[in-house]
Amino acid sequence: xxxxxxxxxxxxxxxxxxxxxxxxxxxxxxxxxxxxxxxxxxxxxxxxxxxxxxxxxxxxxxxxxxxxxxxxxxxxxxxxxxxxxxxxxxxxxxxxxxxxxxxxxxxxxxxxxxxxxxxx
Numbered sequence: 414x415x416x417x418x419x420x421x422x423x424x425x426x427x428x429x430x431x432x433x434x435x436x437x438x439x440x441x442x443x444x445x446x447x448x449x450x451x452x453x454x455x456x457x458x459x460x461x462x463x464x465x466x467x468x469x470x471x472x473x474x475x476x477x478x479x480x481x482x483x484x485x486x487x488x489x490x491x492x493x494x495x496x497x498x499x500x501x502x503x504x505x506x507x508x509x510x511x512x513x514x515x516x517x518x519x520x521x522x523x524x525x526x527x528x529x530x531x532x533x
Contacts, residue, residue: 427455
């Protein structure tokens with residue numbers, strides 16, 4: 414990724430966090446970045462982080478987050494820890510989301526192959 418692309422990506426990260434009020438995990442999931450990486454980008458941009466209590470999710474936001482956990486696990490082949498971590502929830506909570514959605518858990522230590530567009 415060249416400097417121009419990084420600048421545009423970072424502007425979009427700030428926009429999603431500030432204007433759309435996404436969490437660090439939600440923003441990170443969109444760009445395949447960790448919460449810490451998103452936090453550093455925001456810090457460099459001079460954006461103050463919100464308190465945790467400011468992140469309370471509405472029912473609609475909760476449903477969207479849960480759909481994203483399922484998508485990351487099923488379609489992208491991430492582990493429960495990775496899928497949950499992208500959205501700021503524990504591995505245990507991610508498993509509860511999958512259980513509620515009726516998604517079968519893969520055997521421990523196995524991964525679904527990533528989609529072709531993500532393969533190197």
